[in-house]
Amino acid sequence: MIPMVAGYVMGTRASARAGAMSVVANHMTLTGSAADAVAALDERVDRLLMVVEALWSLLCEHGYTDEQLAARIKELDLADGAADGRHAQRASVCKSCDSKIPAGMVRCQICGTETGFVPGPLDGI
Numbered sequence: 812m813i814p815m816v817a818g819y820v821m822g823t824r825a826s827a828r829a830g831a832m833s834v835v836a837n838h839m840t841l842t843g844s845a846a847d848a849v850a851a852l853d854e855r856v857d858r859l860l861m862v863v864e865a866l867w868s869l870l871c872e873h874g875y876t877d878e879q880l881a882a883r884i885k886e887l888d889l890a891d892g893a894a895d896g897r898h899a900q901r902a903s904v905c906k907s908c909d910s911k912i913p914a915g916m917v918r919c920q921i922c923g924t925e926t927g928f929v930p931g932p933l934d935g936i
């Protein structure tokens with residue numbers, strides 16, 4: 812386990828769970844399908860954490876340090892303008908037709924103009 816990364820992810824998960832518990836307590840109880848969806852999401856997070864651990868162990872073998880990782884996480888967190896533990900992509904405006912373009916789109920949905928967005932290896936997962 813990577814203590815710093817696991818702590819970061821688990822902290823985020825704990826926060827999300829606290830928020831979910833608050834919603835449940837205030838508005839409803841989870842139905843069977845909602846409970847299944849939460850369980851599936853939890854499993855997906857666990858798989859992602861395992862992939863992150865595997866990638867980080869490979870990078871450590873090549874000399875990368877926890878401090879470098881922490882600095883990169885902070886840099887990515889701040890890239891969207893808010894240090895909130897999230898890396899949110901923002902919508903843009905088409906330079907040809909001024910339509911609002913959802914984040915992550917390669918082309919404008921209205922006129923087809925290219926946005927300049929280049930999908931990364933994790934986009935679309």
Ligand SMILES: [Zn+2]
Pocket residue numbers: 905906907908909910919920921922923924
């Ligand atoms: Zn357009």
